[in-house]
Every structure is written in structure tokens, then in C-alpha cells.
Amino acid sequence: MARTKTTKRTTRARATAPPILLTNIGQLLTLRGSGSSGPRRGKDLSEAGILGDAAVLCVGGKIVSIGSRREAQRDAWLQKNKKNFQEIDCRGGVVLPGFVDSHTHPVFTHPRLVDFEKRISGASYEEIAEAGGGIRSSTDGVRKATRQQLSGHVLHALREMAAQGTTTVEAKSGYGLSFEAEIKSLESVRDAAKQWPGTVISTLLGAHVVPAEFRERREEYVALVREKMIPEVARRKLAGYVDVFCERGAFTMEETRRIFRAAREYGLGTRIHVCQLSESELAPLGEFEPASYDHMDCVGEKNIRALSNSPAVATLLPGANYFLGVRQYPPARKLIDAGVAVALATDYNPGTSPTASMPFILSVACTQMKMSPAEAIVAATYNGACALRMQDRKGTIETGKDADLAVFEVKDYREIAYWVAGPACAVTVLNGIPVSSRPL
Numbered sequence: 001m002a003r004t005k006t007t008k009r010t011t012r013a014r015a016t017a018p019p020i021l022l023t024n025i026g027q028l029l030t031l032r033g034s035g036s037s038g039p040r041r042g043k044d045l046s047e048a049g050i051l052g053d054a055a056v057l058c059v060g061g062k063i064v065s066i067g068s069r070r071e072a073q074r075d076a077w078l079q080k081n082k083k084n085f086q087e088i089d090c091r092g093g094v095v096l097p098g099f100v101d102s103h104t105h106p107v108f109t110h111p112r113l114v115d116f117e118k119r120i121s122g123a124s125y126e127e128i129a130e131a132g133g134g135i136r137s138s139t140d141g142v143r144k145a146t147r148q149q150l151s152g153h154v155l156h157a158l159r160e161m162a163a164q165g166t167t168t169v170e171a172k173s174g175y176g177l178s179f180e181a182e183i184k185s186l187e188s189v190r191d192a193a194k195q196w197p198g199t200v201i202s203t204l205l206g207a208h209v210v211p212a213e214f215r216e217r218r219e220e221y222v223a224l225v226r227e228k229m230i231p232e233v234a235r236r237k238l239a240g241y242v243d244v245f246c247e248r249g250a251f252t253m254e255e256t257r258r259i260f261r262a263a264r265e266y267g268l269g270t271r272i273h274v275c276q277l278s279e280s281e282l283a284p285l286g287e288f289e290p291a292s293y294d295h296m297d298c299v300g301e302k303n304i305r306a307l308s309n310s311p312a313v314a315t316l317l318p319g320a321n322y323f324l325g326v327r328q329y330p331p332a333r334k335l336i337d338a339g340v341a342v343a344l345a346t347d348y349n350p351g352t353s354p355t356a357s358m359p360f361i362l363s364v365a366c367t368q369m370k371m372s373p374a375e376a377i378v379a380a381t382y383n384g385a386c387a388l389r390m391q392d393r394k395g396t397i398e399t400g401k402d403a404d405l406a407v408f409e410v411k412d413y414r415e416i417a418y419w420v421a422g423p424a425c426a427v428t429v430l431n432g433i434p435v436s437s438r439p440l
């Protein structure tokens, strides 16, 4: 098998990621693309780049070689160095790039079981929020928790995600809703990320909703986000992005723009919760070049046209529709057919989408949104990486990329979306470190 030269960076990482050879791969979904470095659109979204009977060698946390199993068996270097690497028998299963879960809210302490029962009895998400439930009811727990307790919750979530094949996670704050509690939330993400072999990208979502104590003086809360949270987060590099929930009952477009101006001033990227419950005109956000527009349930022709000409990704979060029991799902087919780049993510959170499972999201995307299994996989890996602007390192299986891989013990990649709440990932490789519930 042809190997790429290892760089200085991989040499340094080698201490933590010993060489591993994945063999006996029935289907290797490389997702190798047409050469364009942007997100996949239209027909390109179903290019899975499948190789049969394959092997992958990872050294120092990077993919260094991809070939057929035969080539690996005959490879002189591999034969000679057999004792120096760990062989993982994939048992004829499917290997794909680790999922990139590009939208999650893991910093919370309790499930929202009262809201859950109220919704079952007929109350809507917005009615519950107006009555003091919803996002605000997670605030108390986060404010009272220590940083260490919060990082324990985050780490638990990251491990659950890895067990389902996820290797890169975007993690938002957003339930603290005070300067101290938002900073503590991001610190807890950083602490948890240090104990997890995968990759975590943090986002400040101080503007999730206006907290109860600022209800009559929302201007002051927006100023707190702009003038205190954002500068502190930028100074301490606690997050790479700023997110805003731009929606009735949360923040207006004008408030969102003011917050995004501060983000830009401090060199932070932007991403946005928008068009979840009602449609907003997206044009006023264009100047901030958000990496991703998230939810996009309510999106009309004009916004679709604008997005199809934009490098931004529309991140669809159907776990929220499923869990809220909303019959209408994001219009994935319309978006894809119009040339919009779409990603899929879990939206892991206690209010609208308590799932860490990307395979479950794939299942919902296929059955409810009529995405094909190949489209769903590319949207959940490479396009997710684009939504985090990390496609140079993540989202495909190519030499030189980070060794992030998910091994499923199924014969056909379509089974990952087919089996409802199906088999967990057999082995997940995170930056070259294999994690598994089965003996390796």
C-alpha cells in the first residue's frame, strides 16, 4: 500500500495514537470527491466513493494509506512491522468517516421530563416556553452546578456520541444565560474535550433566550452578550463561533445582527438557529457569512435561492421534529434539488432532541425527508465538516486526513440508516485512537 510521508505533526501525535491497521473491510466509504473543496451539493451529495475488500493504515492520528486487503497482506513494510501496529478486523463490515455532529447542546444537567409530559398532553414547545418551561428551565441546574459536574455531563455525552460513530462534535453553551454560567459552560466543554480522544469545536450561545431576570430589560442582556461574553470568550479562546437563536420568543433579526457585529469585531465565526418555528428573511445575515444556518424547517423559495448561491451550509436537525412530534420536517429534497449544501446533525439537547445518535438521525432523514442513505451519510460527515470549516481535516477517508473512522458490522452501508435504533458502531477511531465496546 502506498504511504504518505508522515509530517512533524503526526510524529508528535504518534505517542498518543499507536499505528493501527483496519482490515477485512467489506465496504469502505471514502467519500473521495470531485476535487472541489466546498460542501457537496445536488448529485455530488450521493458520491460515497465505495471501495470493496479494503484496508486502511493510520499512524500518528492520521490516515497514511488506503488500499485493498490483498495489497495490505503483501505489503513488505506491514509484514515487517506487524508487531508495531494493532490490527482491527472489521469482519467484512462497513467503514465510513466518523460522523461530524456539527450542532449539539451538551452542557445541561437534567432531562426535561415535565415538558416532555406536557407536550404529550398537547402543549406546544412555544406554549411551554412562554409558561417558564423550555430553555429557561435548564438554567437553574447549570448555574448551580460546578464546572467539574458540568464537564462530567459533557464527557458522558461525548462518549455516547462516540459509541454511535461520532468523532467530531460542535458543542454549544446556552443554558447558563449569565456571564459566569456561560463561561463556566464553555470551560466545562474544554475540560471534557481534553479527556476525549475526538475533536470538539465550541460555540458561545449566550443568546439562546433572554433569561427571566432580564425579561423587562432585554437590551441589557444583548449588551451583556456583546460587551462581556464575546470579548471574554475571544480573549480566552473558549469558542470559535457565536450562535444566536433568531426566532420569535428568542432574539430578533436586529438583535442577532448586533451580536454578530460583536462576534466579527472579535474575530469569531458565526452560525445561527433560524427558520425553526417561523421563516426569517436570511439576506440581512449574509454580510456576516455564517458558516451554517441551522434547522431551516420554514424556508421559502427566496431564501432557498439565496442559499444555493452561498458557501454556507444548511444544517438540518430532524431529531427536533421527531421529538416535538411535528409532522413537517425540513424540506431536504427541495433544498438539495435547488443546489443548497445540506448537513445533518443531532441537535443533542434536553428540550427538543435528546439523542446522541447520528444513525438515528440518518434513519429519520431517509424515512421522513426522503434523503437517500448515501446523501444522508455525506451530509452527516463531509458536509458536517464543511459546516465547521474543517473539511481539510475531517469528513472523508483520504491519506493525510485525521484518522476518524466508524466501523459498523453490517454488510451494506444502507443498513446504517435502515435498522431503526439499530446496532451501535462496533469500533470508532478518534484521531487514531480506537474505542469499542467489543474486545479489540
Ligand code: NIG
Pocket: 105, 134, 135, 138, 245, 273, 276, 320, 347, 349, 350, 351, 352, 353
Ligand atoms: O436547537 N431552538 C433552540 N435551541 C434548541 C432547543 C433548546 C432547548 O429546548 O433546550 C434547538 O432545538
Ligand code: FE
Pocket: 103, 105, 273, 347, 349
Ligand atoms: Fe440547537
